[in-house]
Amino acid sequence: MIHGVNLSLQFKEQCICKNFSFDVRVGESVCLSAPSGKGKTSILKMIMGIITPKGGEIFINDMGLNSQNILAIRDLFSWLPQNVNLPINSIDELIELLLLDLDDIRYFNSYLEELEISEEVKLHNFSELSGGEKQRIILAACISKQKPILLLDEPASSLDDHSIDLLFKLLNKLKNKTILSTSHNQKWIDNCDRILTL
Numbered sequence: 001m002i003h004g005v006n007l008s009l010q011f012k013e014q015c016i017c018k019n020f021s022f023d024v025r026v027g028e029s030v031c032l033s034a035p036s037g038k039g040k041t042s043i044l045k046m047i048m049g050i051i052t053p054k055g056g057e058i059f060i061n062d063m064g065l066n067s068q069n070i071l072a073i074r075d076l077f078s079w080l081p082q083n084v085n086l087p088i089n090s091i092d093e094l095i096e097l098l099l100l101d102l103d104d105i106r107y108f109n110s111y112l113e114e115l116e117i118s119e120e121v122k123l124h125n126f127s128e129l130s131g132g133e134k135q136r137i138i139l140a141a142c143i144s145k146q147k148p149i150l151l152l153d154e155p156a157s158s159l160d161d162h163s164i165d166l167l168f169k170l171l172n173k174l175k176n177k178t179i180l181s182t183s184h185n186q187k188w189i190d191n192c193d194r195i196l197t198l
């Protein structure tokens with residue numbers, strides 16, 4: 001489903017990857033692993049077509065990523081950037097910002113319940129929420145957009161072990177989703193089907 005072939009990326013003198021090839025198959029949950037600053041986010045940004053590799057190609061569903069099909073390809077993804085700081089005060093504003101439609105909202109509410117976000121917490125101002133509550137809410141919204149591929153950059157940075165278990169219980173029910181994530185959290189990594197080392 002996501003296929004990188006001989007990818008090379010360099011920022012000035014810094015080599016991020018050279019002839020890096022990988023495959024993420026349909027329905028798999030793969031964690032991209034590397035020490036901090038080695039280029040995990042940069043790989044996700046290449047897959048989203050935000051930065052262009054110096055060499056190599058990316059295929060999504062056998063379609064080569066290029067400037068003509070980039071919007072169609074991006075439409076297959078739900079992307080959770082790292083340390084997202086959203087300009088919102090409430091869950092309603094989150095729904096508006098992410099353009100969730102009625103079906104998405106139905107899923108969103110059921111996922112919030114599965115991730116143990118109570119009705120009371122839902123009424124809090126977003127700035128008052130704990131880091132873990134905020135992350136669970138944003139993840140629920142991200143998953144509720146009915147996209148086949150989830151790109152999750154450090155989704156577990158504020159989650160405790162219990163929340164990670166809840167999240168994987170939910171993700172494991174959504175067998176059709178293909179998930180590529182980055183994480184330094186061992187529990188998250190252990191729950192993924194496979195580790196991809198950069």
Ligand SMILES: Nc1ncnc2c1ncn2[C@@H]1O[C@H](COP(=O)(O)OP(=O)(O)OP(=O)(O)O)[C@@H](O)[C@H]1O
Nearest residue numbers: 011014016034035036037038039040041042043082
């Ligand atoms: N647009 C850019 N221009 C120049 N250097 C960049 C750019 N984007 C990232 N870098 C550098 O590339 C390296 C890899 O960054 P990246 O964010 O991909 O790492 P990471 O593996 O995701 O790190 P972390 O685990 O700390 O989030 C870093 O040294 C970063 O400073």
